[in-house]
Amino acid sequence: MDTESWAIETDFRAALKGPIWALAFSKDGTVLHAGGIENIVYSWPLADLASFDPMATETPQFLKKPEEMSNGERQFARKCSICHALSEEGGRKAGPTLYKVFGRQAGTLPGYPYSETLIGSDIIWSAETINQLFLDGPDHYIPGSKMPMQRIVKPEDRDDLIDYMRTAGAGGATEGETQ
Ligand code: HEC
Structure with a gap:
């Protein structure tokens, strides 16, 4: 999010299934952890978000x-x-x-x-x-x-x-x- 306007800057798919219910930053702020309805925690390196495709998968989201x-x-x-x-x-x-x-x-x-x-x-x-x-x-x-x-x-x-x-x-x- 751009914290000036609260508009979404980068939108990506953070889990294979379902909604994300919890988000937490790593202590050093470089990684974002995401958890949802699966028993899995996904961890996203924030520095590269713009340059890589986080969930390149065959399964369509919608x-x-x-x-x-x-x-x-x-x-x-x-x-x-x-x-x-x-x-x-x-x-x-x-x-x-x-x-x-x-x-x-x-x-x-x-x-x-x-x-x-x-x-x-x-x-x-x-x-x-x-x-x-x-x-x-x-x-x-x-x-x-x-x-x-x-x-x-x-x-x-x-x-x-x-x-x-x-x-x-x-x-x-x-x-x-x-x-
Ligand atoms: C994470 C779940 C969630 C999302 C996402 C969500 N809603 Fe809701 N919405 C609810 C819940 C739960 C209620 C019931 C609220 C209550 O009882 O206080 C509700 C209630 C409503 C109501 C009132 C319905 C009624 O019968 O009075 C409207 C209108 C509504 N949502 C529209 C939307 C729209 C449009 C969006 C997308 C922009 C949206 N909601 C996104 C969970 C959600």
């Missing part, structure tokens, strides 16, 4: 190659899909499905174990509120929520993400009103 996705789809794949589906069934993910989330009152998908913050919230999800959620970050917009801190700094990335979500299953009751 069903589609990132370069074949629209920017909005790529935003969703990288930043949301590990925890959220856009399909009605939702699958087994940490977060509630975002199917028809536009127009949904926060914290109201039946059967999902929401935090108290979302259960008591009067937010209605729309292009505006989802934009605000990732402009401020969940830790500011819905403090106490179980959703981890994450900001999407570039306005066009938020716009593309929201447009993609709307066409890929999230469009609901307020569709059209929120343009």
Whole structure:
């Protein structure tokens, strides 16, 4: 990350499978250790990150190659899909499905174990509120929520993400009103 703007500078795949849940620097600061759902710690030499391909592997990370996705789809794949589906069934993910989330009152998908913050919230999800959620970050917009801190700094990335979500299953009751 560029710590001035909090924008991502270098984006790479740090583990073969699944999300990364823990990161730690070596004592001398030259190596970054990453751990996730596998019983493996990956160690990345930071000095060379720009010049080598950390996970050159045959297994694609997503069903589609990132370069074949629209920017909005790529935003969703990288930043949301590990925890959220856009399909009605939702699958087994940490977060509630975002199917028809536009127009949904926060914290109201039946059967999902929401935090108290979302259960008591009067937010209605729309292009505006989802934009605000990732402009401020969940830790500011819905403090106490179980959703981890994450900001999407570039306005066009938020716009593309929201447009993609709307066409890929999230469009609901307020569709059209929120343009
Ligand atoms: C590491 C997991 C994780 C990631 C990544 C994540 N979320 Fe979430 N999200 C959650 C969890 C958990 C909740 C439920 C929060 C609660 O109950 O406080 C949630 C809740 C939400 C809600 C509220 C849904 C509702 O029914 O009220 C929206 C909207 C949302 N996320 C959108 C997104 C978008 C868009 C992204 C990608 C930019 C994203 N999330 C990334 C875990 C995640």
